[in-house]
Amino acid sequence: MQKVRIGIIGYGKMGSQHAKAFASGKIPNAVLTAVADIDPVRVGIAKESLDAAVTVFNSATALLASGLCDAIIPTVPHYYHPVLAVQAFEAGLHVLCEKPAGVYVKQAKQMQAAAQKSGKVFGIMLNQRTNPLYIRARQLVQDGTLGRIIHANWIITSWFRAQSYYDSSSWRATWKGEGGGVLLNQNPHNLDLWQWILGMPSRVKATMYYGKHRSIETEDDVFALFEFPDGAIGQYTTTIADSPGTNRLEITGTKGKLVVENDTLTLHVLQEDTDDFNERFKGEIGQPKSEIQHIAVEGVYTSHPGIITNFCNAILKQEPLIAPGEDGLASLAISNAMHLSSWTDESWVDIPCDDEVFCSFLEQKCGGQLPV
Template identity: 50%
Template sequence: MEAVRLGIIGLGNMGKGHIGYLNRGEVSNVLLTAVSDYDPAGLEWAKQHVGEQVALFADPYELMASGLVDGVLIATPHYSHPELAIAAFERGLHVLCEKPAGVYTKQVREMNDAAARSNTKFSMMYNQRTNPLYQKLKDLNDSGELGEIRRTNWIITNWYRSQSYYDSGTWRATWAGEGGGVLLNQDPHQLDLWQWTINMMPKRVRAFCYFGKHRNIEVEDDVTAFVEYENGATGVFVTTTGEAPGTNRLEISGDRGKVVIEDGQLTFWRLRTPEREFNAAFTGGFGQPECWKCEIPIHGENPDHKGITQNWVNSILYDEPLIAPGEDGIKGLMLSNAMLLSTWLDDWVDLPIDEELYYSYLQKQIAASRKTNGKGVL
């Protein structure tokens, strides 16, 4: 195979965005050969923006069965991601899936199982994993520079969304239409990076989600969560779409110092002596380890979506290791599911969560959703 023949499923904002950089030739060794969208308007747009050699399908399953593609990029509404991915795997097609992996971990686990049974390459569109800031943080942790992690803290409140944004579509911010709010729509990248950069998932979560606190919506728009890790470390995750101006600050504290990422800068307060070692030897009254403030240089640009797409293509053609293996998609989703379940139960939730219990609570929300008017479940 000299080039990957690609089909894009879903021509909303993200699908159109992917077509944009492909049309500009910003990903090598890939040919856009087919697109699909249930909405006639999406296909009409495609007629104007893709070449005549690109086949148009209203039905994504017809696209997958056409023999025109080697892999698909799924950019459809959240609930459909696992169903479409599983269908692709069963047809021997490679899959690149937009975030989130799905709405609930039960369906995403089924997707991961299908991927494992297939001889295909499966990646998530976690384009922030290509950001040099977060790659450097991961490097500092992987190399031992931070020492044992003590505390994590992410304040990510710069997701401001107005009521008019939510009113722009009847499916927006509904349990039936989207399956969640700020955690599922805006935060998947941060929830992924929160665990990816330190190679740790919490062992349990206690969260407080507020539903329609700032806007007239069904789903969560304000969240504060506290987590505990197996090694005794703790963490806090704070997010909302109702604050202006917002903050985006990630702080990781370890035995050898503290890292802060904010305003596009990475600062490392490095302890000359690890805290535990200093504490064991220090005999004075007041004192603390010598600390150096280090502005860590960040090299390179973030290739973003096209970087993940190129990596996936290279993995198909040359077996290049995936930056964002598709199976990782369940991790960030597990965190958001746990936060919602903790709120609904008003209690701690252990990880991995009880997937059947979460699914049952989600169905109750869907049944009461204005999107379905209480009729049917997804």
């Protein structure tokens, strides 16, 4: 196999975006061979816009059985990401799942089990992992540059969405259609980076507002407090209402503070570890001196094409995945716990939370029965 044959299931916003990446040559080690959608309008758009060599199907079942693909990318409403992935693995295909990994962890675990049983490559579209900014931030945390982490604070309010965005598709921001709001649509990227850089938090307490700023069922304003196993504390704020929004990540440790904002990394380096300073300092008020360093960031943000190319290289050359599919369960576990905290009087909830308890609450939100 010289190039991986890819099938895209779902030809909406993301499906068509990925198709354009193939058409423009951004995925050199793969070729788009098939597309499927159950919406006749979308099928028509696909036939008009795609190269004649791409076969267009009106069902996922037909695409999976066609023999035209080595791997699929499901770009459908969230509940069906695991459903189609399981079907693909059972058909002997590799899967690059769009984010999120699903709506609830219990379902995503079934996808993970099917992947393991199949032995096929399982990736997830966590494209912000290709951003050199966050790659470098992760390195600085993991190599001990910041010392023992004390606090992390992410204000990620640059996800502005107008009402027209939600009105564009009937499934958006509904419990039965999308399964969540800003956490499940936009924030899988940030929640993934949160745990990728800092490690998995152990519990969370979250306050959420549902349909506060837009005429939607799901959350559009979120405030959360995290605890990590080593005692570090994290604060997390997100919304779709702010314009201009903010994207500022601060990570403070005993050796300094890292600020990620406006595509730059600013490091405040302490001359002395605060733990050591605390032990020796005998004055009334004082703190270690610091200096500011602007950290150079090298590399190119390859985004979705970068993840797809890496996924295909994993198939062709056994290249390690940038975003293994199993990692998608981590950010989903965080958002499930955040929702459950909000639904249980903003109590502390362990991460991962109880799957059955979460699903029982979600069923109520969906009118008594989960879509799948």
